[in-house]
Amino acid sequence: LVAAREIRDIREDMLSSSALMGGVVAEYGAAALAFENRTAAEQALQALSKHEEVLDAALYDRAGHYYAAYRRDPSAPPLANEIGPRQSAGATLDGARITILRPVEVGGERFGTLVLHTSTEPLTSRVRAYEQGLIWLAVGLLAASLMLAWVLERMISRRLHGLAEVAGNIARKGDYKVRAADAGGDEIGVLADAFNRMLTEIERRQDEALRAVRVRDEFLSVASHELKTPLTSLKLQVQGLLEMPPQIPDGKDAERLKSSFALTERQVRRLERLIGNLLDVSRIAVGRFQLQVEDVDLVSIVRDVAAQFSAEIHRARYTLDLKLPESARGKWDPLRLEQVVVNLLSNALKYGNGKPIELAVEVQNGHARLSVRDQGIGVEEVHHERIFERFERAVSLNYGGLGLGLYITKQIVLAHGGSIRVESAPGAGSTFVVEIPRGSS
Amino acid sequence: MKSVMVVDDDDDIRETISGLLAQRGFQVTTAADGNDALQQLRSGDLPGLILLDLMMPSMSGEEFRAWQMNDPRLAAVPVVVLSGAGMVDEVGKKMKVEAISKPIELTILVDTVKRYCGAAE
Numbered sequence: 001l002v003a004a005r006e007i008r009d010i011r012e013d014m015l016s017s018s019a020l021m022g023g024v025v026a027e028y029g030a031a032a033l034a035f036e037n038r039t040a041a042e043q044a045l046q047a048l049s050k051h052e053e054v055l056d057a058a059l060y061d062r063a064g065h066y067y068a069a070y071r072r073d074p075s076a077p078p079l080a081n082e083i084g085p086r087q088s089a090g091a092t093l094d095g096a097r098i099t100i101l102r103p104v105e106v107g108g109e110r111f112g113t114l115v116l117h118t119s120t121e122p123l124t125s126r127v128r129a130y131e132q133g134l135i136w137l138a139v140g141l142l143a144a145s146l147m148l149a150w151v152l153e154r155m156i157s158r159r160l161h162g163l164a165e166v167a168g169n170i171a172r173k174g175d176y177k178v179r180a181a182d183a184g185g186d187e188i189g190v191l192a193d194a195f196n197r198m199l200t201e202i203e204r205r206q207d208e209a210l211r212a213v214r215v216r217d218e219f220l221s222v223a224s225h226e227l228k229t230p231l232t233s234l235k236l237q238v239q240g241l242l243e244m245p246p247q248i249p250d251g252k253d254a255e256r257l258k259s260s261f262a263l264t265e266r267q268v269r270r271l272e273r274l275i276g277n278l279l280d281v282s283r284i285a286v287g288r289f290q291l292q293v294e295d296v297d298l299v300s301i302v303r304d305v306a307a308q309f310s311a312e313i314h315r316a317r318y319t320l321d322l323k324l325p326e327s328a329r330g331k332w333d334p335l336r337l338e339q340v341v342v343n344l345l346s347n348a349l350k351y352g353n354g355k356p357i358e359l360a361v362e363v364q365n366g367h368a369r370l371s372v373r374d375q376g377i378g379v380e381e382v383h384h385e386r387i388f389e390r391f392e393r394a395v396s397l398n399y400g401g402l403g404l405g406l407y408i409t410k411q412i413v414l415a416h417g418g419s420i421r422v423e424s425a426p427g428a429g430s431t432f433v434v435e436i437p438r439g440s441s
Numbered sequence: 442m443k444s445v446m447v448v449d450d451d452d453d454i455r456e457t458i459s460g461l462l463a464q465r466g467f468q469v470t471t472a473a474d475g476n477d478a479l480q481q482l483r484s485g486d487l488p489g490l491i492l493l494d495l496m497m498p499s500m501s502g503e504e505f506r507a508w509q510m511n512d513p514r515l516a517a518v519p520v521v522v523l524s525g526a527g528m529v530d531e532v533g534k535k536m537k538v539e540a541i542s543k544p545i546e547l548t549i550l551v552d553t554v555k556r557y558c559g560a561a562e
Contacts, residue, residue, distance in 0.1 A: 221527055225496065228525035232544040233457040239547035240461045256464065263457060270453075315452070399498045400450070 003130040010123055014053075015098060018118045019091050021051060022100035026114045029059050029068075030104045033111040038068055045070035048116075055097060055117040059104065062112050079115070087113050096120050159188045163195060176203040219391040219403065223278070226402055230270035237264045277404045281390065284411050291333035291415055298328040298337060298368050299361055305341040306359065309349070313357075316349060323360035328368045330438035336412045343405040344372040344432050350399065351430070352376035367418075367435050375429035384422050409434075443489025443558040444468035448478045448505065449523070450497040458492065461547065467554055475500025479508055482515050490557035495524045495532065506536050519557050 028044035031037075041059050048054045048070050058069040058079045066081045090101050100116040159182050166180045176199055182192035237260050249257050283289045306320060313320050341359075348357045352374035362369045379387060383394035388410040391403045413420045418436030445462060449455050450473055459469040470488065472478035474497040482488075491509075495502035502522060509515045522533055525543040533540025541549065 224527065225525040228543045229451050229454065232523075232525065233451075233453045235544040236457050236461055236547050236550065240464070243547070256460075260460070263453060263460075266453060396498070398450075398496045398501050400496060 003134065007123070007127055007130065010126055011093070014118070014120065014123055015091050015093065018053075018098050018100050018116065019102075021048070021054070021118070022091075022102040022114055022116045025057060025116065026102045026104045029114055030106045030111060033059060033061060033067065033104050034106055041068035042070070051118075053118045053122060055119050057114065057116040060113045060115065062110055064113065067112060083113060083115065093120065096124070156188065159184070159192075163188075163192060166195070170199070176206055215391045218397070222391075222397060222400075223274075223402055226274055226400060227271065229400070230267040230274075234264060234267040234271070237267070274402065277402055277408060280408050280411075281404055284408070289411060289415060291336060293331050293333055295329060296332050296334040296337065298330065298332070298370065299324045299326070301334060301338050302341055302359060302361055302370070305338060305345060308342075309345055312349065317354055318349060318352065319356045321356055321358045323358065325361060325363060328361050328363045328438075330368055330436065332416060332436065333412075336415070340409050340412050340434060341370070341372075343409045344370075344434075347405060347432075348372050348374035348376070348430075350401070351395070355429070363438075366438050368438055370434040370436075371431055373429065373431040378426045378428050378430055379422060379424040380426050381424075384424070387422070388420065442468065442560070444470060444486070445490045445492060445554050445558055446470045446472060446478065446481070446488040447492045448472045448475065448497075448502070449492075449494035450474050451494070454494070458550065461550070462554060465551060467558065474498060475502065475505030475508070478505060479512075479515075482509075482518070483512070487515070487518050489519070489559070490554060491518055491520045492554075493520050493522050493538075495522060495526060503532075503536060506538070521553055521557070 025044060025048060028047070029041055032039075032041035032044055045057050045059065045068055048057050049072065054070075054072060056069065056071045056076065056079060059067045060083050061067045064083045064087075066079065069079050071079070087101050087103070089103055092099050097120060098118045100114070100118070102114040102116070103110050104112045104114055162182060163180050166178055169178060170176060179196045179199060180192040182189055184192070241257075241260060241264075244253075244257070280289070302322070302324060306322060309320070345357070345359065353376040355375035357375075358371075358373040360371045360373075362371075377395070379394045386392050387394050388406050390407045392407070393399070393401065393403045410420050413434050413436060416436045418434060420432065420434045422430055422432050424430035445467055447455055447458050447462075447469060448471075449458070452473075455471045455473070459471050462469045470481060472481055476499055478491070478493075479500075493502045493505065500508075502524075506520060509518065509520070520536075520538045522529070522536065522538055522540040523543055523545060524532060524540065526532070529540045529542040539553075541553065
């Protein structure tokens with residue numbers, strides 16, 4: 001646009017300067033024509049040689065006949081001999097030259113006509129220069145934009161592609177351990193950081209989910225094993241009973257029959273307890289675990305449980321030391337509290353290595369405290385929290401059990417507004433301490 | 442007639458199996474885990490069959506079997522695995538012994554013991 005305006009201005013400049021030149025020469029030529037002095041006319045025209053753009057100039061008399069001329073290039077074709085006598089003034093641009101027509105007058109009387117041709121070469125060379133400039137400008141701009149594209153590609157595209165590649169790899173291989181390597185402090189660096197943080201979180205959740213699935217699978221196999229154990233005894237006992245002769249036994253047979261029924265009944269209880277635990281866990285899971293609170297004495301509950309276990313304690317050659325106050329009354333759910341004592345005492349018998357077990361109750365500041373201490377295999381400190389979780393255990397699966405006892409125990413204690421913890425070290429035995437507020441709802 | 446040894450950590454299963462086999466005239470000894478069983482085997486007469494549970498604390502059935510095979514005097518005593526865990530056939534193949542899954546049928550229990558120890562007296 002600038003170039004076009006410039007070119008137009010130059011053209012107008014040229015036209016007007018050519019016209020001006022024509023004017024000046026016409027002034028000089030006027031006297032020469034008036035006095036019919038051909039030499040003076042030629043001299044006046046010769047003055048134009050100073051102006052490079054002038055190609056030729058000619059003076060014609062009032063009849064339009066050729067009178068005198070100046071030609072820059074003598075080999076150029078001769079000028080016209082005649083022109084129309086009353087040609088009016090004007091400037092025209094045709095192709096490579098400008099033609100100026102100018103009447104030669106003195107005091108209003110016309111003595112002839114001046115025809116002046118000037119070259120448009122300065123104009124075309126200026127246009128060419130502009131064209132060249134434009135081409136260079138275009139080349140420069142192209143180079144600059146390529147450079148900019150390269151820099152942007154380096155700064156943005158390549159790094160974004162890097163991120164996309166990491167994301168693609170993760171989607172294909174499911175490997176959440178990879179991280180984007182971009183460490184820039186700019187927006188893309190921030191994006192890469194956020195991306196990496198997201199990956200860390202996904203990895204953590206995936207590990208969690210995989211662990212949950214593993215725990216569940218393990219639990220299913222443990223649960224079926226646990227259920228099969230009493231079922232094995234039960235089935236064999238019942239099949240043994242069916243094989244007995246169909247008469248009322250006496251003496252030794254009657255004893256055998258009685259112990260067989262006792263064993264059978266024990267297996268039914270074991271199955272009942274296992275299923276009860278499973279039901280408790282599902283009740284807790286759906287939030288339908290409710291307490292039936294009444295005024296109860298923890299001490300009498302502990303005495304009842306100790307009595308229930310006396311045969312088993314005796315058979316496994318344990319001694320049970322009870323440290324109980326007169327009473328410890330509170331607003332609690334008696335069946336659930338009994339379950340707590342049963343679970344903790346069962347664990348002490350299971351992991352106590354046959355060494356003495358202590359069961360104590362204390363009352364202090366509106367709380368009752370129950371502690372069960374064994375001197376068995378103990379629990380490493382890293383497991384002290386985990387053993388209260390669902391399906392968890394601190395020992396190998398070979399010890400059996402559903403891995404639910406401590407979980408249910410903790411849920412019961414929490415429902416009473418209390419707390420439970422373990423003090424233990426490997427080989428040093430374990431003490432489970434339960435504290436529950438006496439006025440709990 | 443040879444005796445049968447019942448190795449199981451569960452008191453009720455030990456009592457049930459040993460009681461039922463004894464009623465049918467078999468000589469039965471019991472052990473509560475692998476350690477207990479190895480001690481008894483090393484210090485006494487060898488049974489005609491060991492009925493072995495797999496999941497036991499302190500020494501599992503598999504560990505017991507490895508110790509048994511390491512002792513030239515005990516290696517020849519046949520073992521039948523009784524397991525409540527799944528895939529009992531696979532475990533039996535791996536341990537190269539006969540394997541029966543719990544809960545077991547009384548007739549199968551008696552027939553198996555008969556096969557290894559001879560008919561009861």
